[in-house]
Every structure is written in C-alpha cells, then in structure tokens.
Amino acid sequence: MKIGRILLETADGPMPRLVSVHPERKLVLDLAAAYRRQLMADGASPRMAVRMAAAQFPGSLTEALETGSAFTDAIARLHAGLDERDGIPLSDVRWLAPVDPPVLRDFNAFKNHEATAPDVWFEVPLFFKINPSTIVGPDESVVWPFGCEHLDYELELGLVIGGSHRDLTPENARQALFGVTVFNDFSARNLLRYEMDGRLGPAKGKDFCTALGPWVVTVDELDLTDLQMRATINGEQWSEGNSGSLVWSIEEILSYASRSEPLVAGEVIGTGTVAGGSGWELGRKLEPGDVVTLTISGIGSLTNTVGKPETGGWRPQARERAMAR
Amino acid sequence: MKIGRILLETADGPMPRLVSVHPERKLVLDLAAAYRRQLMADGASPRMAVRMAAAQFPGSLTEALETGSAFTDAIARLHAGLDERDGIPLSDVRWLAPVDPPVLRDFNAFKNHEATAPDVWFEVPLFFKINPSTIVGPDESVVWPFGCEHLDYELELGLVIGGSHRDLTPENARQALFGVTVFNDFSARNLLRYEMDGRLGPAKGKDFCTALGPWVVTVDELDLTDLQMRATINGEQWSEGNSGSLVWSIEEILSYASRSEPLVAGEVIGTGTVAGGSGWELGRKLEPGDVVTLTISGIGSLTNTVGKPETGGWRPQARERAMAR
Numbered sequence: 001m002k003i004g005r006i007l008l009e010t011a012d013g014p015m016p017r018l019v020s021v022h023p024e025r026k027l028v029l030d031l032a033a034a035y036r037r038q039l040m041a042d043g044a045s046p047r048m049a050v051r052m053a054a055a056q057f058p059g060s061l062t063e064a065l066e067t068g069s070a071f072t073d074a075i076a077r078l079h080a081g082l083d084e085r086d087g088i089p090l091s092d093v094r095w096l097a098p099v100d101p102p103v104l105r106d107f108n109a110f111k112n113h114e115a116t117a118p119d120v121w122f123e124v125p126l127f128f129k130i131n132p133s134t135i136v137g138p139d140e141s142v143v144w145p146f147g148c149e150h151l152d153y154e155l156e157l158g159l160v161i162g163g164s165h166r167d168l169t170p171e172n173a174r175q176a177l178f179g180v181t182v183f184n185d186f187s188a189r190n191l192l193r194y195e196m197d198g199r200l201g202p203a204k205g206k207d208f209c210t211a212l213g214p215w216v217v218t219v220d221e222l223d224l225t226d227l228q229m230r231a232t233i234n235g236e237q238w239s240e241g242n243s244g245s246l247v248w249s250i251e252e253i254l255s256y257a258s259r260s261e262p263l264v265a266g267e268v269i270g271t272g273t274v275a276g277g278s279g280w281e282l283g284r285k286l287e288p289g290d291v292v293t294l295t296i297s298g299i300g301s302l303t304n305t306v307g308k309p310e311t312g313g314w315r316p317q318a319r320e321r322a323m324a325r
Numbered sequence: 326m327k328i329g330r331i332l333l334e335t336a337d338g339p340m341p342r343l344v345s346v347h348p349e350r351k352l353v354l355d356l357a358a359a360y361r362r363q364l365m366a367d368g369a370s371p372r373m374a375v376r377m378a379a380a381q382f383p384g385s386l387t388e389a390l391e392t393g394s395a396f397t398d399a400i401a402r403l404h405a406g407l408d409e410r411d412g413i414p415l416s417d418v419r420w421l422a423p424v425d426p427p428v429l430r431d432f433n434a435f436k437n438h439e440a441t442a443p444d445v446w447f448e449v450p451l452f453f454k455i456n457p458s459t460i461v462g463p464d465e466s467v468v469w470p471f472g473c474e475h476l477d478y479e480l481e482l483g484l485v486i487g488g489s490h491r492d493l494t495p496e497n498a499r500q501a502l503f504g505v506t507v508f509n510d511f512s513a514r515n516l517l518r519y520e521m522d523g524r525l526g527p528a529k530g531k532d533f534c535t536a537l538g539p540w541v542v543t544v545d546e547l548d549l550t551d552l553q554m555r556a557t558i559n560g561e562q563w564s565e566g567n568s569g570s571l572v573w574s575i576e577e578i579l580s581y582a583s584r585s586e587p588l589v590a591g592e593v594i595g596t597g598t599v600a601g602g603s604g605w606e607l608g609r610k611l612e613p614g615d616v617v618t619l620t621i622s623g624i625g626s627l628t629n630t631v632g633k634p635e636t637g638g639w640r641p642q643a644r645e646r647a648m649a650r
Contacts, residue, residue: 102427103456108525110650120523123643128525129454129532131428133587145585146492169639198445200433200453201526206583207454247649248641255639260470261534262458274389313492314580316573318448324572 001075003179004028004215005061005137006088007098013042016059016096019088020075021215023300027087029320032057034078034086042222061099061216062266065162065178072218085090097212098181099135099160099268104132104210105257106156106185106270109240109248110277114205125248127269130185131207138213141161142186142306144288144315150189151286155231155239155277155294157224158183159250159269160216166262173254176263179218182294184211187281211294212268213302221298224250229274233290238282241274245298326400329353330421330462330542331413341384341421344413345400346540348625352412357448358405358412363576386424387591390487390503397543404628407420412432422462422537423506424485424593429457429535430582431510431595434573435566437600450573450581455510456532463538467511467631469613470533471638475514476611476631480556480564480602480619482549483508484575485541491587499577501588504543507619507627508595509536513598514605519534536619537593538627546623549575558615559616563607564623566599568621 002021006028007014019028032053039269058064064071107127120126136142144151162178168269185206192205224243231239248256250271257269279285286292288308295301327346331353332339344353354367361378365371381399383389389396432452445451452596461467469476509530517530549568556564573581582594604610611617613633620626 072380082504103458106565108523117646118522118524120520120650122646124520124641126520126523126525127528129456129528131454131586133428133431133589133592143585167635195445195449195451196524197443198433198451199443199521199524199526200451201524203452203454204584204586214412247644252641256641259529259638260468260635261456261529264458267458310585313584316449316577316581319572321442321447324447 001072001079001221002215002220003061004213005059007094007096009215016066018057019060020062020079023090025087026090028090028093029078029082030086030088031075031078034083035074037083037086038078038081060266062102065265068163095138095214097135097256098214098216099212099266101132101135101266101268102264103267104130104135106130106272107248107253108272109253110272111245111247111248111275125253127257128201128206130210134207134209136209136211136304138302138304140211140304142211142292142304143209144307144309145188145191145204146310147191147204148188148309152187152189152279152288153231153286153292154185154187154273155229155241156183156185156273157229157243157296158212158271159169159253159271161263161265161267161269163265164262166258167260168248168255168258169261170251170255173251174219176254176258177219177250179216179225180222180299182296182299183214183215183268184292184294184302184304185270185273186210187278211302211304214300217299227299229277230295231277232293233286235291238279238284239274239277241277244314245275246271326397326404326543326546327540328386329423329538330384332419343382343384343386343389346614346627348415350412351415353418354403354407355411355413356400356403359408362408362411363403363406371408380419384589387427388506390590408474420463420539420647422460423541424537424591426457426460426591426593427589428592429460430453431455431597432573432578433597434571434578436570436572436600450578452582453531455527455535459532459534461534461536461629463627463629465536465629467536467617467629468534468647469634470513470514470516470529470631471635473513473634477512477514477604478556478611478619479510479512479597479598480554480566480618481508481595482552482554482645483537483620484570484578484589484596486590486592486594486646488590489587491583492585493580493583495574495576495580498576499544501579501583502544502575504541505549505624506537506541507539507548507621507624508593508597509617509627509629510595511535512603517533536627536629539625542624552624554602556602557618558611561634563604563609564599564600564602568596570600611626
C-alpha cells in the first residue's frame with residue numbers, strides 16, 4: 001500500500017489528512033473520511049464515528065503508526081470495500097511530506113568516490129542527524145539558507161520505521177521497516193565544509209531543508225535491492241543509480257541505528273547518497289528556480305523548486321582564541 | 326514557576342502528567358486535576374471538564390507549550406486559588422524528564438580547554454544534535470552503551486524553547502526562551518573519538534542517554550548570567566562552574582540555532598559543558614553504580630545512577646576499501 005499526507009481545507013482551516021494513494025485509479029482515499037463512513041454503516045453515531053476516525057487516522061503518520069497493526073488492518077478493510085465517494089482526484093491534491101518523523105537520521109551507506117575517506121567509513125555504517133523541523137513535502141519550495149554559496153541535492157532512499165525496536169540484528173531487522181520513500185537531503189556545500197572542520201558534524205549545512213515524498217510505499221510492494229534511482233534538474237538527467245549498490249545493507253543500517261538506542265514509530269532514516277547522486281560529485285550547482293525531481297522505481301517522483309537565497313541572517317562575531325580558553 | 330512531569334498511576338496504567346512544583350510547600354500540583362476541579366466549580370460537567378483539562382494539560386510539555394500563552398495563563402489562575410487537595414507530596418513523586426523535546430541540540434558555548442581546538446570553534450557557536458528518544462529523567466538509570474569503555478557526564482544548562490521562532494537576533498532572542506533545566510549530556514568517550522574521525526559528528530558516542538530535570542524553571546525566576554553549576558559523583562564534588570563563563574551568550578546561541586531553520590515549542594538546546602564539567606577533563610571515568618548529581622543554583626539537582634554495561638550489541642564487519650568505492 002501507498003500512504004501519503006495531504007492538506008485538506010476544513011471548517012477549522014487547512015488540516016493534514018492521511019490518505020492511501022491509488023495512482024492507477026488517479027485518486028487518493030481520505031482514510032479518516034472513509035473510516036467514519038464505515039463506522040456509521042456499522043451503527044456508530046456521526047459524533048462518535050468522527051472521534052474514532054480521528055483517533056485511528058490522525059493527521060500524523062507517526063501517531064497512526066503508534067496504533068500498531070490496527071493501522072494497516074483498518075486500511076485493508078477500507079480497501080476491501082473501497083468507496084469512490086471518499087476518493088479525491090490526484091490532480092486536486094495538495095501534498096504534504098508523508099511522514100512527520102520524531103527523529104531524522106542520514107547514513108553514508110552507498111559506495112562513494114572519496115579517495116580520502118577515513119578508515120572509520122569502511123568499519124561502521126556512519127550516520128548523522130538532521131533537524132526534522134526542516135522537512136518539506138512534494139512541490140514545496142527549497143529553503144536556500146543564509147550564507148549558502150553552493151546549494152546541492154542528494155539522491156537517497158528514505159526508510160520509514162513502523163514501531164519501537166532496539167538492538168536489532170541483520171537477521172531480524174526487517175521487522176522494523178514499515179516502508180520507504182524518496183529522500184532529498186538538500187545540502188549547503190560551503191557551510192558544510194566550513195563547519196565540519198569543527199568535528200561536530202553537519203549543522204547549518206544540512207538543517208535547512210530535507211524533502212520527503214511523494215508518499216510511503218510499504219515494503220511488501222518492492223524489491224529493495226533493485227530500485228532504480230534518478231535525479232533530473234529542469235528535466236535534464238544529472239544522476240542515476242541503483243539501491244543494489246549499497247555497501248551497508250538496509251538490515252545493517254537498521255541494526256547499527258538501533259544499537260543501544262531505540263528506533264521509534266515514524267522515524268526516518270536516509271541511506272545516504274547513491275554514487276554520483278549529487279551535483280557536488282559532478283561539479284555542478286543548483287540555482288534559484290531550478291526544478292529538482294528525484295525518482296525511485298516503484299515509489300514515484302519527488303519534485304521541489306529551489307527558492308531564493310535568504311538574506312539578513314545573524315552573523316556571529318568571532319571570539320578571541322585567548323578569551324575563549 | 327517550575328514545571329515538571331511525573332508518572333501517575335491511573336485506571337489506564339501509569340500516565341505522564343504535568344505538574345507545577347512547589348519545593349517550599351514540599352508538593353507538586355497535578356495541573357490537569359486542578360484545572361478539572363476549577364472548570365467544574367465554574368459549572369463544567371465532569372466529562373467535559375476532564376476533556377478540557379486533558380487538552381490544556383496533556384502529558385507532554387511540548388504539546389502544552391503549543392497551546393501558547395493559554396498554558397501559563399491557566400497555571401497562573403490555578404496558583405491564585407491553589408487547592409492543597411490537588412497537591413502530591415514531593416516524596417511520593419515518580420519523576421519523568423520534564424520535557425519531551427521534538428529536537429535536541431547541544432552547543433559548545435563555554436570556555437574550553439582544548440589547546441588544539443579548530444578555528445571554527447571561535448568563529449561560530451557550533452552545535453550537534455542528539456537523538457531525543459534517548460532522554461531520561463531524574464532518578465532514571467543511565468544506559469551504558471555497547472562498546473563503551475569510558476562513560477562520562479557533562480555538566481550543562483538546558484534551554485527550553487516556548488514556541489515557534491526563526492531568524493532571531495541577540496536583541497530579540499530571549500522571547501523564544503520558556504525556561505531552563507539541568508542537562509547531563511552523558512558521553513561514551515572512546516566511541517566519540519572513534520566515530521568523530523568520520524567527520525559526521527557524534528552518533529553512538531552521544532545517542533544513548535541524555536538526562537534532563539528535575540524540572541523546568543521559567544526564565545523570570547533566574548539571572549541566567551550567574552548560575553552556579555556543580556557535579557558530584559557518589560557525593561564527592563568533581564566539577565564546579567558558573568553560567569557566567571559562556572563564551573557565546575544564550576541570546577547568541579538562540580540566534581544561531583534559529584538561522585534559516587525554526588525553533589519549535591518544547592525543543593531543548595544544551596549550552597555545552599562548562600569548563601571542567603566532565604570526567605574527561607579531570608582524567609576520571611564513571612563506573613557502573615556511580616551516582617551522578619548535577620546541581621544548578623535556582624533550578625535544582627538532577628541525580629542518575631549509572632547502569633551496567635550493555636553486551637551483545639551488533640558489531641559491523643568492516644568493508645574492503647576497494648569494494649566500497
């Protein structure tokens with residue numbers, strides 16, 4: 001199944017709603033609306049049907065996944081009796097990022113071209129964390145952060161966690177995986193290079209915009225070892241790769257991520273960039289107004305337009321080394 | 326005011342509850358219970374009073390702060406007519422971490438002793454992010470992560486954000502700050518040193534346990550430029566410092582944190598370790614069973630006991646450099 005989130009106009013203003021996506025029928029199913037209708041057909045009052053539908057299908061995928069298998073069980077029942085009245089034409093949809101993760105990590109698990117990569121890159125699947133407050137969805141504008149002189153995309157697969165797990169091993173790690181989505185880890189190259197000298201990892205170079213979407217596809221629909229990955233800028237193909245070139249498997253990523261710390265429902269983990277999957281590797285830069293589309297076979301296409309450079313951000317005044325020690 | 330979270334036994338099992346803390350009266354006030362009682366005194370039905378109290382005072386400080394000034398306004402009204410019947414003796418309380426932050430960052434804003442610190446440390450207030458799923462509260466056990474050979478504490482001040490803000494400047498940054506708490510950034514020194522060679526920043530060396538508490542004190546009660554900070558291990562003082570030795574001010578931390586990315590309600594930002602505020606700087610290590618207490622004047626004491634080393638975590642098998650490029 002394919003699960004997305006849309007912004008729906010309501011009497012209370014625009015509200016996020018979970019939908020299942022049916023590209024072949026060119027519609028999405030408003031899950032709360034369909035469930036409310038099903039509950040009423042089974043005798044629920046309108047008031048209690050609304051309340052139960054809001055509990056099972058809130059606007060947050062994280063909260064929905066926290067309901068456990070009740071979530072997918074309820075969707076399966078709705079799909080068995082799919083009522084076109086609850087369908088919304090794909091062309092009318094205003095997408096949101098399909099996930100609202102409580103934690104956003106990004107690994108470095110593909111083959112890479114860095115001749116100077118340190119030994120630790122080959123010894124453990126390294127990762128860093130991104131501020132999840134900076135996530136955008138399909139068609140949303142990409143923030144061009146203050147001080148950025150080289151904006152870049154990164155073509156990645158996003159892993160969506162289905163529930164709470166800890167200390168997984170490659171043998172049992174797949175149970176943690178609900179689905180996958182397209183993950184564009186937008187990066188400010190000059191800010192990254194600058195701050196990574198401080199050894200605390202990416203901060204302003206990554207924490208401004210990560211795009212996720214267009215929806216989450218559950219793992220039963222895909223062969224995760226053979227997904228074609230492609231990036232086009234203004235319609236021109238810049239990058240191409242395949243998930244089969246992962247050096248650390250998805251099971252190994254999940255095992256290391258969960259070692260002595262929990263994975264939680266709704267959390268998203270990027271695989272890192274497929275080789276050649278960024279402008280940096282090609283000597284190219286994004287410009288304001290560029291249209292960036294990442295496509296992964298079996299999932300779909302995630303398109304974002306690069307925004308205007310932000311100006312007027314606060315610039316720190318350097319401290320005297322002698323004063324600060 | 327002082328706001329904490331406790332675990333309360335209910336008919337639905339143990340549930341988190343927000344409380345205001347009154348150390349001078351040796352009690353906490355269960356905010357949802359007090360508000361329910363106030364609403365009923367004003368004519369609300371028991372059912373609707375419970376529902377409204379759960380909306381204004383949920384178990385999550387983040388969600389409560391998302392209600393805006395309604396949160397502190399409601400508390401002020403409750404305190405004006407404080408009913409001892411809603412008080413719970415401090416001695417009966419089982420504390421939780423007072424905050425459930427959607428984002429957890431840690432800066433490096435105090436004077437430091439690293440002779441070899443890179444230039445960028447003195448040019449911008451650097452920070453990294455910690456997995457907020459690993460937060461513990463007062464009296465909770467400290468995870469000793471797999472592979473850790475040098476467990477350490479870090480004595481820090483935690484800044485709690487009150488609402489959504491972006492692109493703050495030192496002149497207006499204080500509006501973002503709801504309150505402060507004690508922040509113990511437990512660290513696995515050998516894991517940190519190892520993984521930080523990979524330039525992606527702290528991961529397994531930090532993402533296993535951060536302690537917050539005992540409660541959040543609102544900024545109106547404190548002079549943030551003169552807070553005494555102290556760490557004792559098994560009752561012996563190891564570390565001492567003062568918030569006045571910050572090299573980057575709290576206003577500068579908030580300004581940089583919010584540059585081209587949002588601050589959000591409930592998010593927590595550590596200042597970094599006060600000089601001498603860790604065992605690493607003193608050549609000392611924590612041991613299983615050690616009792617670690619951090620105290621900050623005007624806030625309180627946060628005590629945690631070090632747990633047993635975890636065993637049996639998954640150990641990656643190194644990749645051949647030639648295969649991974």
